[in-house]
Amino acid sequence: MPFIPHTEEDVKSMLAAIGVESIENLFDEIPAELRAEGLTKVPDGVSEMEISRIMSEHAEKDSRVLCFAGAGAYEHHIPAAVWEITTRGEFYSAYTPYQAEASQGTLQLLYEYQTMMASLTGMDISNASLYDGASALAEAVLMAIRANRKSKSKRILMPRTVNPKYRKVAHNICKGQGITFEELNFDMQGGHIRPDSLPKDPGDFAALVIPQPNYFGVLEDIDALTNWAHEHKALVIAVVNPTSLAMLKAPGNWGEIGADITCGEGQPLGAPLSSGGPYFGFMACRDTYVRQMPGRIIGRTVDLDGKEGFTLTLQAREQHIRRSKATSNICTNQGLLVTAATIYMTLVGPDGLTKVAQASHNNTENLVKKLEATGKTTRLFNRPVFHESVMKFDLATDQLMQEMSERKVLAGVDISDDYPELGNVMLVCATETKTDTDLQMYADLVAEITG
Amino acid sequence: MLIFEQSKSGRVNTAQQPANVASVSDIPNEFLRNDKPLLPEVSEMQAVRHYTKLSTKNFSIDTHFYPLGSCTMKYNPRACNSLAMLPGFLNRHPDSPANMSQGFLGCMYDLQEILKDVTGMKEVSLSPMAGAQGEFAGIAMIRAYHDAANGGKGDPERTEILVPDAAHGTNPATATMCNFKVREIPTNSDGDVDIEALKEAVGPHTAGIMLTNPSTLGVFERRIKEIADIVHKAGGLLYYDGANLNAILGKVKPGDMGFDVIHMNLHKTFSTPHGGGGPGAGPVGVSERLIPYLPVPMVEKVGNEFQVITEKNNTKSIGRLSAFMGNAGVLLRAYIYARLLGRDGMIRVAEFATLNANYMMKELEKAGFELAFPNRKATHEFIVTLKKQAKELNVNAMDFAKRLLDYGFHAPTTYFPLLVPECFLIEPTETEAQDALDGFIAAMVEIQKEAETDAEKVKGAPYTLPVRRLDDVKAAKELDLTWKAE
Numbered sequence: 001m002p003f004i005p006h007t008e009e010d011v012k013s014m015l016a017a018i019g020v021e022s023i024e025n026l027f028d029e030i031p032a033e034l035r036a037e038g039l040t041k042v043p044d045g046v047s048e049m050e051i052s053r054i055m056s057e058h059a060e061k062d063s064r065v066l067c068f069a070g071a072g073a074y075e076h077h078i079p080a081a082v083w084e085i086t087t088r089g090e091f092y093s094a095y096t097p098y099q100a101e102a103s104q105g106t107l108q109l110l111y112e113y114q115t116m117m118a119s120l121t122g123m124d125i126s127n128a129s130l131y132d133g134a135s136a137l138a139e140a141v142l143m144a145i146r147a148n149r150k151s152k153s154k155r156i157l158m159p160r161t162v163n164p165k166y167r168k169v170a171h172n173i174c175k176g177q178g179i180t181f182e183e184l185n186f187d188m189q190g191g192h193i194r195p196d197s198l199p200k201d202p203g204d205f206a207a208l209v210i211p212q213p214n215y216f217g218v219l220e221d222i223d224a225l226t227n228w229a230h231e232h233k234a235l236v237i238a239v240v241n242p243t244s245l246a247m248l249k250a251p252g253n254w255g256e257i258g259a260d261i262t263c264g265e266g267q268p269l270g271a272p273l274s275s276g277g278p279y280f281g282f283m284a285c286r287d288t289y290v291r292q293m294p295g296r297i298i299g300r301t302v303d304l305d306g307k308e309g310f311t312l313t314l315q316a317r318e319q320h321i322r323r324s325k326a327t328s329n330i331c332t333n334q335g336l337l338v339t340a341a342t343i344y345m346t347l348v349g350p351d352g353l354t355k356v357a358q359a360s361h362n363n364t365e366n367l368v369k370k371l372e373a374t375g376k377t378t379r380l381f382n383r384p385v386f387h388e389s390v391m392k393f394d395l396a397t398d399q400l401m402q403e404m405s406e407r408k409v410l411a412g413v414d415i416s417d418d419y420p421e422l423g424n425v426m427l428v429c430a431t432e433t434k435t436d437t438d439l440q441m442y443a444d445l446v447a448e449i450t451g
Numbered sequence: 452m453l454i455f456e457q458s459k460s461g462r463v464n465t466a467q468q469p470a471n472v473a474s475v476s477d478i479p480n481e482f483l484r485n486d487k488p489l490l491p492e493v494s495e496m497q498a499v500r501h502y503t504k505l506s507t508k509n510f511s512i513d514t515h516f517y518p519l520g521s522c523t524m525k526y527n528p529r530a531c532n533s534l535a536m537l538p539g540f541l542n543r544h545p546d547s548p549a550n551m552s553q554g555f556l557g558c559m560y561d562l563q564e565i566l567k568d569v570t571g572m573k574e575v576s577l578s579p580m581a582g583a584q585g586e587f588a589g590i591a592m593i594r595a596y597h598d599a600a601n602g603g604k605g606d607p608e609r610t611e612i613l614v615p616d617a618a619h620g621t622n623p624a625t626a627t628m629c630n631f632k633v634r635e636i637p638t639n640s641d642g643d644v645d646i647e648a649l650k651e652a653v654g655p656h657t658a659g660i661m662l663t664n665p666s667t668l669g670v671f672e673r674r675i676k677e678i679a680d681i682v683h684k685a686g687g688l689l690y691y692d693g694a695n696l697n698a699i700l701g702k703v704k705p706g707d708m709g710f711d712v713i714h715m716n717l718h719k720t721f722s723t724p725h726g727g728g729g730p731g732a733g734p735v736g737v738s739e740r741l742i743p744y745l746p747v748p749m750v751e752k753v754g755n756e757f758q759v760i761t762e763k764n765n766t767k768s769i770g771r772l773s774a775f776m777g778n779a780g781v782l783l784r785a786y787i788y789a790r791l792l793g794r795d796g797m798i799r800v801a802e803f804a805t806l807n808a809n810y811m812m813k814e815l816e817k818a819g820f821e822l823a824f825p826n827r828k829a830t831h832e833f834i835v836t837l838k839k840q841a842k843e844l845n846v847n848a849m850d851f852a853k854r855l856l857d858y859g860f861h862a863p864t865t866y867f868p869l870l871v872p873e874c875f876l877i878e879p880t881e882t883e884a885q886d887a888l889d890g891f892i893a894a895m896v897e898i899q900k901e902a903e904t905d906a907e908k909v910k911g912a913p914y915t916l917p918v919r920r921l922d923d924v925k926a927a928k929e930l931d932l933t934w935k936a937e
């Protein structure tokens with residue numbers, strides 16, 4: 001029997017110990033009319049050998065694609081040691097570290113992770129992760145409303161340059177609590193929020209969300225936007241790409257006093273693309289807001305003998321204690337992905353992460369140049385970017401995507417649905433994983449298809 | 452020692468970095484970082500050794516019996532991991548169009564079908580990323596359903612969600628997130644919902660009820676049909692918290708019990724790894740009337756092709772709750788597990804999980820431990836109360852829990868559910884052999900003897916782990932959440 005160790009003899013002796021005749025008797029408290037008549041759509045079980053064949057065939061269908069898509073999920077090289085260690089059973093098959101003494105491995109790792117993320121974001125503290133970048137933004141919005149004591153408003157100012165999927169998720173998760181999102185439009189030349197376009201009298205609002213880089217890959221005027229929000233007594237929620245932080249100014253240093261809450265998608269730090277998950281959301285903040293932070297937080301303390309140890313702390317914020325008054329209903333974090341991210345950051349180090357950021361930036365710039373050289377496409381926005389760029393094509397983007405896909409190239413992400421005013425545009429990304437040959441091949445294909 | 456304390460400025464792992472990177476000159480200075488982030492500067496071997504050593508400080512299913520009630524710590528088959536990590540799955544970008552995604556989408560479609568079958572629900576969405584997010588999706592759907600009532604005018608008086616007092620903390624927290632008031636329903640002495648109290652509580656303000664069945668008390672809610680009728684008659688909907696689905700897999704379907712919406716914890720019932728606290732996966736299933744509201748994305752089959760359904764197609768959907776398709780890699784692991792088990796294997800999960808729990812319950816009772824519900828059969832878990840030990844010997848459930856660690860067993864869930872004083876919620880799962888169960892029982896008997904003869908010894912436990920009992924008060928009062936260089 002798969003994964004069940006009982007022999008017939010075991011079953012007999014256990015039933016005798018219980019004092020029943022059959023396993024079936026153990027279910028006799030369930031009303032007879034509720035008993036299932038069996039399963040119809042679940043197939044018969046297969047062996048490990050058979051499922052290996054089946055899954056290999058499935059995986060093969062989708063494989064060997066050259067990927068120029070980003071838009072919130074980025075292909076980076078992941079050092080071999082990252083998942084070798086992450087999938088050790090002691091990390092992989094452990095539960096939430098409620099029994100701290102039996103979970104020091106996970107707890108110390110999470111404390112190290114919090115330290116790395118706090119430093120990377122320039123914030124005082126970090127939690128131990130949330131589900132993904134989009135839901136982390138939703139949680140950051142809820143947190144900002146709790147934390148902003150100068151405003152009772154439930155209004156959030158949300159630039160349209162924030163990832164449209166993140167905006168949808170934030171809306172879907174927050175709307176039940178009467179929170180409203182007011183969109184700020186972007187400049188058609190720069191692809192950014194112009195500080196001089198901000199309302200003179202915005203009224204009371206709880207927070208301004210600032211993406212860096214924004215969804216178009218473009219760099220926002222973070223200092224001016226941050227200062228403007230603070231002048232109006234609102235908090236600043238930074239949504240950032242963690243790889244970029246090795247190169248770009250940390251949110252803690254934005255404007256005069258820095259962002260208040262920083263969140264984002266942790267996937268670039270060691271998680272494979274994997275169809276969109278599991279990833280992890282990160283969240284960091286100033287220490288004054290620590291009690292408003294959702295999710296698990298690890299603290300360093302001492303044991304009975306005065307020896308250093310680590311434990312879950314500030315649990316009074318959480319659902320298993322506070323129930324209906326908790327800061328969030330969140331229960332799990334994404335522990336395994338954080339394990340991978342911590343090992344990833346350790347292996348690449350500050351120097352390596354900077355190089356990954358620079359190489360991704362340079363590759364994207366090179367790709368844009370090669371694409372523009374075909375004469376069939378132009379860069380849409382004139383502002384500096386991190387590692388993505390919006391390209392405008394002569395051809396309908398869906399047709400281009402289709403023809404490229406037949407050559408096993410994922411050309412980018414078609415964003416015209418979310419931004420119809422931009423026309424035939426595609427968001428393209430070339431991380432450090434792409435070679436010059438890859439970039440040239442992409443440009444040649446575009447020339448050939450639009451020929 | 453922390454990884455930072457092994458770091459030395461200037462140490463670089465060139466093999467893991469991109470080579471020959473030109474410096475960046477086209478980004479103005481105002482956007483750039485001018486300090487070095489505090490990431491470790493160690494060699495690959497130092498990193499590998501550090502994190503390998505840390506891993507050995509954990510208890511895990513792979514190393515220890517882990518009878519954590521309500522968490523279903525069953526064995527995580529290796530094939531589920533290695534096959535989900537095939538390059539074709541790992542390298543698929545989430546925005547890949549359907550024509551480049553038939554392999555992945557086919558697995559997701561099949562998983563939806565399997566989950567529909569085992570739960571008896573009409574349609575399934577896989578996207579919620581954890582049980583708590585599945586709960587959120589469920590309650591948001593109940594809200595959407597009431598908002599669409601009366602020809603779209605809505606039913607604004609339905610402001611209350613009923614939650615039994617034994618429920619998981621996520622239940623009331625979720626109801627609050629969806630702007631419902633929470634009304635608690637008491638439990639009777641046999642562990643069933645107090646039907647009279649329920650009748651008094653329901654009315655035109657009832658939006659729904661959140662139930663776990665088998666309940667968190669380790670017993671099957673026998674009058675579930677009656678509860679469903681009472682709530683439905685009052686105009687409310689029934690939400691099923693799938694935390695304990697392992698107990699009834701293939702034996703009873705929540706759809707047949709009258710539930711309108713359920714979430715499943717694939718990291719419990721379908722054996723995906725707990726990973727030190729996530730990632731989970733919390734797919735939701737619904738009855739006919741809630742189908743339009745299911746969260747997106749979902750996968751449909753058109754002819755022989757699999758396609759993704761988004762908010763563009765399903766305009767009434769409560770929308771997406773994650774940027775992409777939830778915890779896709781977790782869903783793949785669950786799919787592989789389901790295929791390995793197959794139809795008969797699913798039913799055996801419930802049977803052997805229940806056998807193990809009832810065996811442990813009886814043996815512990817014979818050894819003198821007090822059961823919370825001695826007149827009931829165990830489901831896949833059961834509760835022992837140590838209130839006598841706490842009162843007479845001054846040794847409480849936490850002391851027993853910590854001492855169990857010294858004996859090489861992870862502690863059961865302690866102090867949950869809140870209704871039972873000094874409780875141990877014990878869930879052995881179907882993957883443990885009788886020897887492991889006997890070992891745990893023997894340890895409990897030994898600790899009982901120690902408590903009677905040398906209570907201080909038990910209260911000082913653990914002694915054999917990397918640390919002794921930790922000062923949680925200091926941790927919360929003198930917050931130390933990040934390392935700082937001296």
